[in-house]
Amino acid sequence: MSIPVTVLGATGLVGQVFCERLASHPLFQIETLVAGPESAGIPYGEAVRWKRPGTVPRSLAGLRLAAPPERLPTAIAFSSLSPEASAALEAPYADAGAWVFTNAATHRMDPDVPLVVPEVNGDHLPQALAQDRAGAIVANPNCTTVGLALALAPLRPRFGVQGVRVVSLQARSGAGLIHGEFMELEDDLHPEIPGEAAKMAQELPKILGAWSSGQRLQPAELDIRATCMRVPVTHGHTLCVDVTLSAPATAAELHDAWAKFDGLAGERALPSTPRPLIHVDQGLAAPRPRPHRDRGDGLAISVGGLSPLDTEGRQWRFVTLSHNLVRGAAGGAILTAEAAHRRGLLPGTP
Numbered sequence: 001m002s003i004p005v006t007v008l009g010a011t012g013l014v015g016q017v018f019c020e021r022l023a024s025h026p027l028f029q030i031e032t033l034v035a036g037p038e039s040a041g042i043p044y045g046e047a048v049r050w051k052r053p054g055t056v057p058r059s060l061a062g063l064r065l066a067a068p069p070e071r072l073p074t075a076i077a078f079s080s081l082s083p084e085a086s087a088a089l090e091a092p093y094a095d096a097g098a099w100v101f102t103n104a105a106t107h108r109m110d111p112d113v114p115l116v117v118p119e120v121n122g123d124h125l126p127q128a129l130a131q132d133r134a135g136a137i138v139a140n141p142n143c144t145t146v147g148l149a150l151a152l153a154p155l156r157p158r159f160g161v162q163g164v165r166v167v168s169l170q171a172r173s174g175a176g177l178i179h180g181e182f183m184e185l186e187d188d189l190h191p192e193i194p195g196e197a198a199k200m201a202q203e204l205p206k207i208l209g210a211w212s213s214g215q216r217l218q219p220a221e222l223d224i225r226a227t228c229m230r231v232p233v234t235h236g237h238t239l240c241v242d243v244t245l246s247a248p249a250t251a252a253e254l255h256d257a258w259a260k261f262d263g264l265a266g267e268r269a270l271p272s273t274p275r276p277l278i279h280v281d282q283g284l285a286a287p288r289p290r291p292h293r294d295r296g297d298g299l300a301i302s303v304g305g306l307s308p309l310d311t312e313g314r315q316w317r318f319v320t321l322s323h324n325l326v327r328g329a330a331g332g333a334i335l336t337a338e339a340a341h342r343r344g345l346l347p348g349t350p
């Protein structure tokens with residue numbers, strides 16, 4: 001089966017990962033690529049500053065870029081638009097009937113917009129049907145929040161999570177392309193990424209919250225404080241997490257909870273599902289961005305560096321790593337669209 005889709009923001013870093021992954025996807029097939037008006041009419045392979053391994057997918061290189069159309073030609077769109085373009089375009093497209101799976105922050109906290117990490121809260125997806133629109137917007141969380149949500153999800157049902165303190169070490173590619181290149185950062189770091197810590201504190205309770213049909217979402221009660229730094233790594237966000245559990249746990253029990261986690265029943269074995277979902281690294285030397293960010297084709301996360309912070313087993317420190325462009329953006333959004341398809345939510349598809 002091939003469901004035609006549009007990629008909005010196809011020339012950006014996240015858009016390139018959409019193109020890379022959708023060029024050979026079993027469900028979705030790219031019909032239209034959209035970027036800024038200056039690139040309209042130019043073949044994708046000429047307009048894009050390709051930053052992915054290898055070359056532009058052959059099937060897409062000759063496809064001419066479109067400027068944002070009045071109305072989308074397909075019922076499904078993946079968006080990696082800049083924040084400004086997202087604010088101008090996504091809601092009108094959804095109002096006109098499209099399902100827009102977006103990576104931009106614009107609509108993440110809108111009450112009826114599901115904010116989805118499929119294995120954690122794919123059951124929130126039908127919330128999109130409550131939107132007062134002919135179509136819907138479904139949002140991907142901030143790239144840093146995705147990894148933390150996946151690392152905490154296995155611990156909550158067994159031990160309860162009361163609070164987290166997190167320091168993130170975020171890759172340069174998280175800042176997008178700047179004049180066609182990665183952000184410059186060498187032998188230095190940026191100690192605070194503006195707005196990032198606040199996004200994490202808002203988004204995590206929404207993702208981990210409870211939702212059922214006809215009800216308002218109940219955010220999870222969680223004390224979260226974050227410091228978000230930019231570091232000279234190309235791809236892969238590393239988080240140093242101090243977690244306080246409600247019930248005591250041993251290191252073996254925590255490792256076991258992560259290793260066995262494969263997510264919500266409805267979201268297992270989707271076309272892009274990684275196996276395993278969480279790689280558990282024993283000891284303190286891993287995970288690290290370069291050797292470990294591509295695990296599970298970039299969709300798995302890694303957890304390691306576990307050490308106790310008290311003698312009762314309630315406070316622990318660990319490190320988690322995820323690929324910001326794949327699990328934290330395009331790959332995650334495609335997985336979410338696969339989950340929406342599995343749940344029969346996508347318009348005009350069997």
Ligand SMILES: NC(=O)c1ccc[n+]([C@@H]2O[C@H](COP(=O)([O-])OP(=O)(O)OC[C@H]3O[C@@H](n4cnc5c(N)ncnc54)[C@H](OP(=O)(O)O)[C@@H]3O)[C@@H](O)[C@H]2O)c1
Pocket residue numbers: 008009010011012013014015034035036037038039068079080081082083085086103104105141142143173174175176177178324325328329
């Ligand atoms: N980078 C990450 O790790 C990451 C992770 C999660 C979420 N996000 C979010 O995902 C979105 C894309 O991020 P990115 O890193 O890929 O950014 P990027 O490299 O700056 O790409 C932005 C894209 O938006 C397009 N665009 C800008 N203005 C437009 C307009 N008026 N009409 C149509 N298209 C327009 C650009 O096209 P032109 O090339 O023609 O200008 C480009 O394709 C952002 O909202 C970002 O916050 C990024």
